[in-house]
Amino acid sequence: MPQQDQPPEAVLREALEANGQRFTEQRAAVYRFLSSTDKHPTADEVFLAVRSQVPVISLATVYKSLETLVGCGLAMKLTYGDGSARYDGRTDPHHHARCLQCSRIFDVAGRLPSEEISELKEGTEGFHVTGYRLELTGYCTHCQPVEPASA
């Protein structure tokens, strides 16, 4: 099992080497930022944040670094209907809540019992389930529901 108490750089270096990828300053910067926030930034937001710490980095490199991190299991890519993908530095299984008004993503504390998923697998006849994703939708504390008041 990988070590969580090592310095972030060491964790990254190890994960990259395990996947035959090189350690670079740009990837380190992206990883540092992503693992330091509990927000779920878009690639562009990562780009803006990282650029203030690394002299020069291109948006394309941020995209590729993020994909590399996802490939190494150090990040997750979250996609929703509204434009950009978002990235999550948390790699332990957890769920998200998405605000229908402001599109922000929040982490949810609880977890779904694994038996429930096992039961659902039975309804897939032939499909080989390897994982799942659960997302709650609604309105965050800053956004009041603006649903039509009609019945």
Place this chain on the structure above:
Amino acid sequence: MPQQDQPPEAVLREALEANGQRFTEQRAAVYRFLSSTDKHPTADEVFLAVRSQVPVISLATVYKSLETLVGCGLAMKLTYGDGSARYDGRTDPHHHARCLQCSRIFDVAGRLPSEEISELKEGTEGFHVTGYRLELTGYCTHCQPVEPASA
């Protein structure tokens, strides 16, 4: 509760009028196709399919018709990381399984007990949950898992 045993056109007309939208031949064609398939086509696939039945229709109209159907509660929009959004004519609550290899979407038979969701709501402190989405991921019968064989 709306009627499922009426002709599709009547269902559509009623839903449109309830939302202050007009009934048009293009929307009918899109609705007819979407409710006749258990696939989960992209907007472009709907466009190609509908064009063989309606003399002339533009891609933009298909996009707008699909959004209109979603707004009337007659369809659902599904978004995943791989490019295009997909549309689902089934409006009853159900889950999906997505093949990581071929990106196809399949309906899952079972349903998650609502108590589980209620419990998760407690972990959102302040977030007002109005719905949720559950997606299984894995490999369909046509696609063999191609995961690395290493430990």
Place this chain on the structure above:
DNA sequence: CACAAAGGAAGAATGATTCTGAATAAAGGT
């Protein structure tokens, strides 16, 4: 049947993401 307003066609415009080609910098060997 005539009218006003919504809807549609066609293609341009937009925004996110990926690709291209030349230059740079890790890792490993001498």
Place this chain on the structure above:
DNA sequence: ACCTTTATTCAGAATCATTCTTCCTTTGTG
């Protein structure tokens, strides 16, 4: 330490899905 090999980076062009714009057509109403 230096050199070689080759992945990675940069910068901007290219691509793909989706939306917008302008003008024309159709719908629903009196």
